[in-house]
Amino acid sequence: MxxxxxxxxxxxxxxxxxxxxxxxxxxxxxxxxxxxxxxxxxxxxxxxxxxxxxxxxxxxxxxxxxxxxxxxxxxxxGMIDIHIHGAAGADTMDATPDALMTIAKALPKEGTTSFLATTITQKPEAIESALENVRTYMDDQPAGAAEVLGVHLEGPFINAAKAGAQPIEYIKSGDPDLFERWQKRSGDRIKVVTLAPEIDRGMELVKRLRDLGIVASIGHSAASFAEVTEAVRAGARHVTHLYNGMNGLHHRHPGVVGAAFLHEELFAEMIVDGVHISPEAVDIAYRLKGKDRIILITDAMRAKGLDDGTYDLGGQAVHVKDGVATLSGGQLAGSVLKMDQALRNMMRFTGADLADVIQMGAINPAIQIGVYDRKGxxxxxxxxxxxxxxxxxxxxxxxxxxxxxxxxxxxx
Incomplete structure (x- = not known):
């Protein structure tokens, strides 16, 4: 090829x-x-x-x-970024081969050699176009670029109370049948689904994903500790960008964060840019979850690698200044983090060594999405x-x- x-x-x-x-x-x-x-x-x-x-x-x-x-x-x-929306001016939701190629050519500079093209909550037609584009692109990927390993479907089956930068008007309740239609559109390329298990039919969707061999990830969720525990029993095995877009740890209400710490079944993504999570909170998670259950991600949007300015994310204006991406209301809107910086930050914030961050940036994501036989x-x-x-x-x-x-x- x-x-x-x-x-x-x-x-x-x-x-x-x-x-x-x-x-x-x-x-x-x-x-x-x-x-x-x-x-x-x-x-x-x-x-x-x-x-x-x-x-x-x-x-x-x-x-x-x-x-x-x-x-x-x-x-x-090579690092495997299983949660990245875009880079170098391109985004998965652009739904063009050129957009995916632009992202794939930009990532090797930061040590990323493969990734999951990540969608955002949007109208169904836009999501379907993005899924079909990934399917077509993966059938004939370019050499000399990071490899697309599939799709991370972030939303629309999430909780509006924890939407963050996900457009609220397109949020849906859990719909296993709609998901299966989308999976067929993608050519079975969806590997991870971020969802809120507490929403209507959310648990049903978790079970369907488990049966299909797809990673159900708890994110953009206001679930209680008990609801996360139920979701784990139903098959959830992942938490999307730990600390962000979820109930925090409270001494009487442990929430999603507390459940992520205590349930060994759950891998936890982290955006280690020093903005989304304080260095101290990164260290706490590292001490509790350990190197075997953390996955480093960038959650980067199209502004990664570009100058400060205003960019689009899911039809919303994102303002990037001094390395921080926010919506007009001040909510964080993805990142411009590069994976090599995430590795160095993780070592600096926690005392982890290079072998540890290799585990978190390459081995763990490969294991989680089922490609460790050939990558990681x-x-x-x-x-x-x-x-x-x-x-x-x-x-x-x-x-x-x-x-x-x-x-x-x-x-x-």
Whole structure:
């Protein structure tokens, strides 16, 4: 399969790696799935990880390309952002292949190699167009860009009292049959659904999602602790952007946050930008949930990577100033957070190390959406979704399925 991208006003063809198309990376500290390898090497063949070892292989000269590093760089698996609306001026709800391509080409710079295209509460026709566009795009994705792994359907089955930046006029009660129609429109691409279990037919929808093997995520919800517990029993296994868009922790009413802390079944997303959650609250969640049950997300909107200004999100004007995105009424409206910054913030706020944030940014999302057999860690046979970090934990080279998608030294 081949991908087409626009470059310098012309169409540039990027071929996907085939068996025999090889690359050798060496002189790296490798954060492999089962061990840490100092002064390690990794071989890529046909877009897959073919070999991992120490030093350099004896046949180093036979590979199509050899990139040597100085021993100070680190090789980690690519991050998986399972909650992102847009970047670089594009949004999933634009419902065009160019919009998804724009997002997919922008993300490798921050170390993200795959993602779930995330929708927002909108009129049904707009959601359906976005779903159909993802289905079409995924059938022929471009090489040299982050891979779309499916859809995160955020809304419209949420609680208006916790709408946040979700347009209230398009909110719906739980409707399992409508969801199934949308899932068919998407070509079975919906992987996560954010919903409020306490709304009319909300629990019924949770059960239907469980039966279909789709992640039911509690978010934009005013559920009580008891209602979240009921939802967990019904099959809920995820919490959308912990602390935001939900009842907070009160000493007599633990709410969604308290339930997220106590129910080990629940993975909890976090937007670690220092705005959506204070550093102290991030640390509290980390101590209670641990690295195995937190998933780092950006929840980014189209302004990510662009200057301050006014942008659109779900038909609403979003004002971005000094890295904070808000509606006219002051509500937070997604973020402009980049994933590499989320990793560094998480380490700074909590004392977690790089291996811990790899767990939260790559392994956990891969496990949660069922792609850990091919993504989320560095192991022979998996997709060559890889990120080289410098001494400041900044991405300098990103490969998506074995193709260079970002090279800091060549980036303009």
């Amino acid at each position: 081949r991908g087409i991208r626009k470059a310098g006003g012309r169409q540039e063809e990027i071929k996907r790696p085939k068996r025999g198309d090889t690359m050798l990376l060496s002189g790296l500290t490798i954060y492999a799935e089962d061990r840490l390898i100092e002064n390690g090497y990794l071989v890529i063949d046909g877009g897959k990880i073919a070999a991992i070892g120490e030093g350099e292989p004896n046949d180093a000269g036979r590979y199509g390309r050899h990139v040597r590093f100085d021993g100070k760089h680190k090789l980690i698996p 860690s560095i192991r022979e046979g998996k997709d060559a979704d890889l990120v080289v970090l410098n001494e400041r934990d900044e991405p300098v080279l990103t490969l998506c399925n074995g193709t260079v998608a970002y090279d800091r030294h060549k980036a303009s």
